[in-house]
Amino acid sequence: MEPTVACDLLIIGAGPAGLFAAYYAGFRDLSTVVVDSLPEPGGQVSALYPEKLIYDVAGFPAVKGQELVDRLVEQAAQYSPTYLLGHRAEHLQPYDEYVEVITSKDTTIHAKAVIITGGIGTFTPRPLPDAEDYEGRGLRYFVPRLEDLRDQDVLIVGGGDSAFDWADSLDGIARSRALIHRREQFRAHEGSVSKVLAGDITVLTPYEVAKIHGEPEITSVDVFHSKTGERRTLQVQAVVAALGFTADMGVFASWGLQQRKRHLVVDAAMRTNLPRVLAAGDIVDYESDAEAKVRLIAVGFGEAATAVNNAVPIIRPGAKVFPGHSSDPS
Secondary structure, three states: OOOEEEEEEEEEOOOHHHHHHHHHHHHOOOOEEEEEOOOOOOHHHHHHOOOOEEOOOOOOOOEEHHHHHHHHHHHHHHHOOEEEEOOOEEEEEEOOOOEEEEEOOOOEEEEEEEEEOOOOOEEEEOOOOOOHHHEOOOEEOOOOOHHHHOOOEEEEEOOOHHHHHHHHHOOOOOOEEEEEOOOOOOOOOHHHHHHHHOOOOEEEOOEEEEEEEOOOOOOEEEEEEOOOOOEEEEOOOEEEEOOOEEEEOHHHHHHOOOEEOOEEEEOOOOEOOOOOEEEOOOOEEEOOEOOOOOOOHHHHHHHHHHHHHHHHHHHOOOOOOOOOOOOOOO
16 A cells, blocks of 8 residues: 555645745644655756856845755754655645645645645756757756866857856856857846846857867857858857756646646635645746736745645634734744
8 A cells, every 4th residue: 555644735846935835834833745756855946056146035145046945945844844855746636625646656645735836847948959969968958066167168058047147157167158149139137138248258149059069079169140141160168058948837737727828827815726726936827917927936935925824724724824923922
């Protein structure tokens, strides 16, 4: 017989929003289980940019992704949540008094409420065309360890936030940095763009990758102007392709949850259309205004607290949504 775990609150997703929800659930005296398909807590932050500096978390002028995750795990540890890591939530069924979730390892969880903090679901980087042979030989889509690129000449491909974050993080580590983007305008945050462009970096727009050279490792890359066709050769040993990624909502779509453009629709209390199931963080959109959502870690923290507080009356009928402030006298 496969194991069954019972708890007050199940959190699906161990990214920043999920970890803060685990802390806040403990603060509200709830027993908590956290499920994530990844082997370590941290979600997208730990998997994709643990060494990247994050600038928009309250209280931190700048904090590395993994440090933020470590602090969140430490904060939640005060209340001893149960982690089921390497478990993918596959089946969800609400009942009158609990929700049943079965994981990919056949563990059954009975929770009085569920909060989904699954970020963007399963994420896959958009590939650099005709470059798959160089994956692991100088081409990468994320940089978990910046030191791997120390004293190398690095080409960054892309014009969004990730591209400029890598360019900024590699300042002082890479021997030289170049960035190309197929458009003349960038999608990244204006402050990030201004900071990178003010530094010692070669920026070429509108340029695209024509051909990568080198055997077995990258030694150079031919790039071309997308309007004039002019070609240049850049001597580099590493290419970081920051072209965005595709998100797969996977099993969330099969559970009957209302969605809008691959996001879960929630009301002001972070409730989904399923009873006892709430959601918070990047995975949600607001039913009242499709354009109102701001996808920041800081916003996810607030949504996580809102979701936990609104789950409490579901778990303990008659309990108040707002418990008072943590600094109030006991």
